[in-house]
Amino acid sequence: MRIMGVFADKIKGDFFSNAIGVSSEEMERFEQKSIHNGVQKDTMRVRFRLSGKMLERLLTKCQTLMDIIRKEDLLGAQAFYFPCILMVTDTNGVIIYITGDEVSISNAEQMNNIGVGTSLSFSSAGTNAVSAAIELQRAVVICGEQHYLTTMRDWITLSIPIRNSENHIAAYLAFSSFHNIPGPIIYPCLESISARLEYQLKKAEAQGKVWFVEEILEERLRHLPLTPREKEVAMYWILDYDYKQISKVVGISENTVRVYVTRINNKLRVNSKASLILRVLGAI
Incomplete structure (x- = not known):
């Protein structure tokens, strides 16, 4: 019930204006910046x-986010049931992904040169939701005039930042439509998509960090007087795998894992996992 209450709050005009609207002073500043x-x-x-x-390099740089969008189909045709365009831009406002109904996509491309690679920054498109965001x-909404x-003055545009695991803005999710659709209705939907993108991006970054840690451990262990199998067991032991998990990953029995852990501790003259970690990290 509370979820429905929150949704109701979000679609109220006052909340919408205060949360993502733009003040007259800000609009004046944007106008001057565009000029x-x-x-x-x-x-x-x-x-x-x-x-x-240049576009190839940008898309390669944003590959993780692109893979998430395609895999999750977060911006698929079912996201909205009216003509619109959904976009993801990089931190400079360059579109890296765009989708929507065929008519809206075609009009934006042919009439306004809007597609993958288009910059929606102040220097390229003046005031719009992406440049303002x-x-x-x-998050920002820009309406009509x-x-x-x-x-663009028949458009409504909204943009929401997408943040990474360090809470830095990694991209912007944007919506635009030529139709007179109330912004307060669109915003909760767009916010939901943005939250899902953020979750998957943070998850992907966390997985990447695990692989990075494994690479560091492999490099450190390479310099220690251990056999290849002992180094493998030591790495998973340091990564906090238990005996059962290590046995499944390495393909040996739990008792054999225990034997290896004891042997590793004896060879490196340590008596706990904490001291093993310190020994390995100081190996080079």
Whole structure:
């Protein structure tokens, strides 16, 4: 019941305006920033779009997040049941992934030069939800004439930061539609997708750190006077595997694992796991 109450709170206008709206002072600052960057209001097409090797390098850099999006199908066609575009940009506002209904995607591409590689930064597209979210470092909604470019003034755009395991912004999730759809209805849906992306990104980063630790341990153990099998058992023992888990991974009995642990301790002259860790980390 409380979940429904929270959802009801989110779709109230006051909450929406206070949480992700933009003040008149901020809008004035964005206007000046767009002008300073030389963006022409009446231009139909967004100014900058990466291609070729530059785009390839960017997509490679964002590969982990791209894999998560594709695997989870978080931005699939079923996310919304009305014409819209969903995008993920890098921290500079360059689109690395885009999806939506065919008509919206086609219009954005042909009329506005919006697709993978397009920059939605102030210097490229003036004020929009992505450029504003980058500036304010928070979720933002931009509606209608708040957009700097005339061609975007029939749009509603929302953008939410996606944070990594260190709580740094790693990307931005963005929504846009040409239709008059109430922002307070869209925001909880977009927030849910963003939360799922963050969870999977943090999970992937944590798994990557485990592999990194294993690489460090292998390097340290390589310099110690242990047999290959003893080094293998020592690594899993340090990673806090128990006897049963080590036996399954290595393919030996639990009693044999115990024998190896005793042998490792004797060879390295340690008497506990803590002292073994200190011995291994100081091996080089």
